[in-house]
Amino acid sequence: MKVAKYNGLGNDFVMLDYDALADYSALAEKLCNDPQFDTDGLIAVKTDPLEMIYYNRDGSRASMCGNGIRCFAKYCVDHNLVNEKVFPVETLAGTMIVHLESLEPFHCSVNMGRPAYDTEKLGLPKGQVLTNFSLEIAGAPVTMSSVFMGTIHTVVFVEDPIAELSLERGNLICHHPLFSQQTNVNFVHVLNDHELVVRTFERGVGWTLACGTGCCASYVVARDLGKIKTGATNLYLERGPLVVSGTQEITMAGPAEFEFEKEVETC
Known part of the structure; x- marks a missing residue:
């Protein structure tokens, strides 16, 4: 399996294309804790529509990750998965809107939705x-x-x-x-x-x-x-x-x- 490592201000992730047969909980535990990666989480990149599937390094699923979604956006740019400067990304926390601001160096903003005291x-x-x-x-x-x-x-x-x-x-x-x-x-x-x-x-x-x-x-x-x-x-x-x-x-x-x-x- 081909995997990549990305980081957002040091918050780092193993990133890979989505595979419906993969056990991402087990994969996150294995790869994130592997010394060659040693990352905070794992992100699977699903297309049609774009969706960020995120797991913590202990194998638990998380609904959203702010640094992760910026890394997700760069991965999509690097792999020619997007052609627009503004695009939606599905997450368990809802649809996030990414705005590409600069490619070299990479910089983007994300509408993270509304906070909730709930x-x-x-x-x-x-x-x-x-x-x-x-x-x-x-x-x-x-x-x-x-x-x-x-x-x-x-x-x-x-x-x-x-x-x-x-x-x-x-x-x-x-x-x-x-x-x-x-x-x-x-x-x-x-x-x-x-x-x-x-x-x-x-x-x-x-x-x-x-x-x-x-x-x-x-x-x-x-x-x-x-x-x-x-x-x-x-x-x-x-x-x-x-x-x-x-x-x-x-x-x-x-x-x-x-x-x-x-x-x-x-x-």
């Missing part, structure tokens, strides 16, 4: 407060907010998101019993009205260099709580910024890169 989508009990609620984590209360942004996200505002990388709070919040489907966890520091620093613990993956849907969720929660103003906002990750904007519908813009392609044995 206990059912978030896998939380009915009646659960969704903004500024507190959980006891590692013996201390932590204030957080949860929002569905193509997938389940929880946002925690902190003074030093980078320091969280050496702590257990991301993992403990992700697997807290309150979240029946687990949650992605975004630690966010507000620099000013239009700049945030974000580090994300991703369910099914762990700490990741970048999370596109996590940046969108961080923007939405910060905006809705009055911590930033509505409008184009730079969200700084380990390898560069994503730009997120929007009121009702959220747009994410950023790069994607091809790393290499090779043939592998899948048996």
Whole structure:
């Protein structure tokens, strides 16, 4: 099987053409954890219509991936699967609209749809407060907010998101019993009205260099709580910024890169 590796600001993926007979859960576990790839997830590219099929490195299916869809778009361009500058991509989270902005270097924006404060989508009990609620984590209360942004996200505002990388709070919040489907966890520091620093613990993956849907969720929660103003906002990750904007519908813009392609044995 011919597979490729792509990344969006360091959030990396094994990418391959869709095969109806493939066991993608098992394939994700095998290839993502193979030292020659060592990626955060696997993306199968289905055509007619274009559809992004995404699995985390632990083999779990995810409805959407923000950095993944930019890599999906570059894969489609590299393999001549699209001829338009604007095209739709089907996902489990709905139809996402990709706008190609530059090919060299590759840069695109994606309409990521509308955020939802919805206990059912978030896998939380009915009646659960969704903004500024507190959980006891590692013996201390932590204030957080949860929002569905193509997938389940929880946002925690902190003074030093980078320091969280050496702590257990991301993992403990992700697997807290309150979240029946687990949650992605975004630690966010507000620099000013239009700049945030974000580090994300991703369910099914762990700490990741970048999370596109996590940046969108961080923007939405910060905006809705009055911590930033509505409008184009730079969200700084380990390898560069994503730009997120929007009121009702959220747009994410950023790069994607091809790393290499090779043939592998899948048996």
